[in-house]
Amino acid sequence: MTGATSEATFEQLLQELDETVRKLEDSELSLEDAIATYEKSVELAAACAEMLDNAELRIRQIDTRIGRLRNGIETELDAFEDDDEDDDPFE
Amino acid sequence: MFVLDVGQVTAYLRDLLETDPVMSDVWVRGEVTSFFRSAAGHCYFTLSNHESQLKCALFRHQQRSLLILPKVGDAVIAHGHVSIYDSQGSYQLYVDNVAPEGTGLLQLQFEELRRRLEQEGLFDPSRKRPLPDIPQRIGVVTSAQGAVWHDICTVIERRFPIVELVLAPSKVQGPDAVKELVRGLHALLDEGSCDVIIIGRGGGSPEDLAPFNAETLARAIFAASVPIVSAVGHETDFTIADLVADVRAPTPSAAAELVVPSHYEIRNALAGTLKDLRAIVLEQIRESADALAFSVDRVQRRSPTRSVELAQASVASALDRAERAVEAGFMARTMALKDLQMQSELLNPIAVLNRGYAIVSESSTAKRVTGKAVAERAGQVSITFGDGSVNARIDKEENHE
Numbered sequence: 001m002t003g004a005t006s007e008a009t010f011e012q013l014l015q016e017l018d019e020t021v022r023k024l025e026d027s028e029l030s031l032e033d034a035i036a037t038y039e040k041s042v043e044l045a046a047a048c049a050e051m052l053d054n055a056e057l058r059i060r061q062i063d064t065r066i067g068r069l070r071n072g073i074e075t076e077l078d079a080f081e082d083d084d085e086d087d088d089p090f091e
Numbered sequence: 092m093f094v095l096d097v098g099q100v101t102a103y104l105r106d107l108l109e110t111d112p113v114m115s116d117v118w119v120r121g122e123v124t125s126f127f128r129s130a131a132g133h134c135y136f137t138l139s140n141h142e143s144q145l146k147c148a149l150f151r152h153q154q155r156s157l158l159i160l161p162k163v164g165d166a167v168i169a170h171g172h173v174s175i176y177d178s179q180g181s182y183q184l185y186v187d188n189v190a191p192e193g194t195g196l197l198q199l200q201f202e203e204l205r206r207r208l209e210q211e212g213l214f215d216p217s218r219k220r221p222l223p224d225i226p227q228r229i230g231v232v233t234s235a236q237g238a239v240w241h242d243i244c245t246v247i248e249r250r251f252p253i254v255e256l257v258l259a260p261s262k263v264q265g266p267d268a269v270k271e272l273v274r275g276l277h278a279l280l281d282e283g284s285c286d287v288i289i290i291g292r293g294g295g296s297p298e299d300l301a302p303f304n305a306e307t308l309a310r311a312i313f314a315a316s317v318p319i320v321s322a323v324g325h326e327t328d329f330t331i332a333d334l335v336a337d338v339r340a341p342t343p344s345a346a347a348e349l350v351v352p353s354h355y356e357i358r359n360a361l362a363g364t365l366k367d368l369r370a371i372v373l374e375q376i377r378e379s380a381d382a383l384a385f386s387v388d389r390v391q392r393r394s395p396t397r398s399v400e401l402a403q404a405s406v407a408s409a410l411d412r413a414e415r416a417v418e419a420g421f422m423a424r425t426m427a428l429k430d431l432q433m434q435s436e437l438l439n440p441i442a443v444l445n446r447g448y449a450i451v452s453e454s455s456t457a458k459r460v461t462g463k464a465v466a467e468r469a470g471q472v473s474i475t476f477g478d479g480s481v482n483a484r485i486d487k488e489e490n491h492e
Contacts, residue, residue, distance in 0.1 A: 063391070
């Protein structure tokens with residue numbers, strides 16, 4: 001990955017990938033250029049996939065946190081409500 | 092020497108009688124020897140005793156509170172004031188209370204005062220003040236000796252020990268009792284720090300309780316700026332002080348119970364409040380938690396998982412397209428190459444030689460020999476087959492065609 005692409009968003013990368021593939025599909029490239037273009041499209045696809053893998057991982061982490069959060073609140077509330085309310089708070 | 096007219100004498104005597112401490116407020120005992128009731132409803136009767144007689148007038152408005160009217164022959168005791176009846180030049184007793192003889196004097200005095208104060212509104216329930224919920228300082232007017240002070244201290248110590256108790260010591264029976272009770276009450280009121288005052292004594296005979304039936308004490312209680320609790324004797328005794336006080340306690344111990352809350356009650360009330368508070372707060376937390384869970388659900392339903400899946404599909408499809416495009420390009424090139432190969436195969440002279448043809452070229456110049464004349468002229472030629480060349484000499488042919 002070049003410095004220029006590492007700054008790019010996923011959408012920009014995907015667009016670039018699409019343009020690259022279109023070039024591969026539409027135009028009459030020299031073999032050299034076709035191979036270079038193909039290589040570039042694979043690199044772009046790999047960069048996209050990596051970003052998506054990261055996104056998936058983050059979503060999974062967030063889901064885990066949400067689950068923990070919800071269980072935590074429920075558990076603490078239940079613990080509170082189950083407290084023996086007949087205790088004399090002044091004793 | 093004075094010379095007065097009749098009216099002046101009458102006025103002078105009336106003034107004398109009406110300002111006299113005995114004649115202006117007197118109980119008279121005697122037998123009713125004549126009785127007359129006027130058309131207007133006023134009663135006139137004579138009280139006799141041996142040779143003495145006293146004319147009495149009992150006006151209609153004074154009769155309302157009487158249980159029975161006197162009649163001739165009754166031995167009675169009458170209360171009122173003595174004054175002059177101008178037109179007859181005679182004195183008479185203006186009666187405001189009359190009861191059969193044998194009724195105790197104290198009882199009659201009590202009834203008379205009670206009636207008067209009641210009419211004045213001193214016992215009116217609407218002017219009774221509520222006791223403070225939690226007093227800071229309690230005044231007590233009673234004897235420093237005796238059980239009352241001790242009982243009150245004991246009850247307060249048990250129920251609500253943090254309250255301050257102030258004693259205004261006073262005699263509670265005997266000739267100085269009324270004066271001392273009133274003074275004690277005033278001392279506490281003037282000092283001004285008590286939220287409530289208990290005034291009382293233990294049980295006793297009607298004579299012992301008499302100070303608590305005194306009008307001056309009743310008026311002092313009525314005028315007090317803080318609620319007064321009366322606590323006189325045991326339950327059956329009832330005094331004027333009890334009637335005028337804001338709260339009547341049957342005994343001094345009961346008075347102490349009345350003026351302070353039990354610390355157990357306060358603790359229970361506090362515990363109850365705390366429990367309510369806790370329930371309210373828990374309920375609010377529960378509601379907030381539910382709202383949070385709802386929001387979290389909404390967030391999770393809009394989780395970008397689906398977007399990621401779609402994006403992954405886009406990337407995969409782009410990659411597929413790239414592969415297909417490259418594949419197609421490769422195929423096209425391969426095909427083109429093959430075509431060219433086939434074409435070049437067709438044009439390859441070696442292949443012709445392999446089929447039995449040969450190339451003849453001049454040995455000296457390596458030029459192709461394109462005809463008979465060239466060959467004859469060249470003499471020496473090179474014959475090239477598919478697998479190599481040989482040299483050959485052209486014989487001159489004699490024209491034998």
